[in-house]
Amino acid sequence: MPNAKGRRRRFGSVRKLPSGRFQARYRGPDGLMRTADKTFATQTDADRWLVKQEAKILDGDWQNPDVKVTLGDFADAWIKDRDYAATTRERNTGVLNRHILPTFRAIPLREITTPQVRRWRTDLLDAGVGAATVAKAYQVLRAIMNTAVDDGLLERNPCRVKGAGMVTHTERPFLSVPEVYRLADAVPPHCRALILLAAFTALRFGELAALQRRGIDLEARTVSVRRSYAETRQTA
Template identity: 55%
Template structure:
């Protein structure tokens, strides 16, 4: 044995001193493969301590093959998306976009095991500093966290490096709300074939895809109820695709206010083909509606003609849900009407508007004034005892 090297025998693993003077630790894993520690140690005691901890991992069934985490995120992440069961086409499209544009450029060529907490923190800050919206960064962070959570479950890594408190929460800006008068002003100036589309998006609270996929047989004019069974959306690379609503709760019956029933009846008569399965809303060529074409050709012009600010079509649904909440709809009512299985989204519409706050204040003022005008029991007693 060379005098420059020292070895030490022990019950588990081996340590030896290298020519550099540092100490190396080696051990045989549960798979029978002999492995060195990922680093050398300044003292023999440090090497012994490392081996003691490694032996405890094996005995407690906490040992993870250090070679397992060498798979690149670019491959593991793509497989993760492909292997998710029952993902909606739009969700697959969103995950693919976030993965390609925001995860791969930083982490794509890194091994799963090499992604650590400080790198995740720097990556998130870099995206925000580059002007990527806070909502998109939150979505990208949630995707990375989900992928790394599965890596932990797959025993590729011990610990998820995505540990930034609140980083996955979306803080979207307050959506604009139209008044009833503004909604009807918009409906008055838009092309006739889209008037009912505007009114149903608002007062029935239907999403674009749900409206685009609506069929004649889904509307019961006698009861004023619309049945939501599916939606028609555009998926990159696939074109228009019929899918189920966003969740099981999305399959629902929505009662419409009588105010818009005549408009819907006129629309069915003037613009919808006679077959039961005919699409309710179609373009001038009798083809299905496409969101991009509608926004470019119809929506922008209608907003300008109605002298309204630039808002999204989805803000009509937000307006309708807010009106429903102000009309007294409970959280459960809103969940059913909106097609949500969680109360989180419904609670958004339970916030008080300035107008509602003024109405409450006025009612409190009236109540207090009437209470002051009516003598209390003590005041009546004092008045009775006065000479």
């Protein structure tokens, strides 16, 4: 179909609307005519949009705009595909179920906007959800949307709230060396070694809980960490 300048267009068509803006259309791989979900200020902008649609078709990345994938459906598949450790999976699944899906589950991915994400984040903070938890929820939502962009379901990630995924941690209080020994003297004798190892080796609790006698060499003054315990809320 000829365009406004008289050239014959190889893919799609552009027409000028009475408003002065431009509308772009093309025939999809399914044989149906598709109209852009927005109009364009210039014919060049409309042409560029058509070029992108043609490239998606040629590369096999075209997505049927009539198929509306909701965030809930996409997130369910996304979390299953993650190669998470048990504790990380439980934490991120909990964040998803408690703080993300109640707001976004039924909304199609394409309809989630940056202002919606910003309002969702503000509402969580106003409801008393801790800043660290809100930042984690935002990180999970952003990761989900990044995958949707990679999969061609979105052109742009709506999670663009500056600083939303960051948390400033206050310095945690710590014990002095004399206080550590007073604590070790105050606990039952069988817990004394646990207190001293926790204070002076910087091992995680799961690593401490999994230590066995053969992992401690008193002569060489070494501790060998071979495994770690992780406690989750999942039941068999």
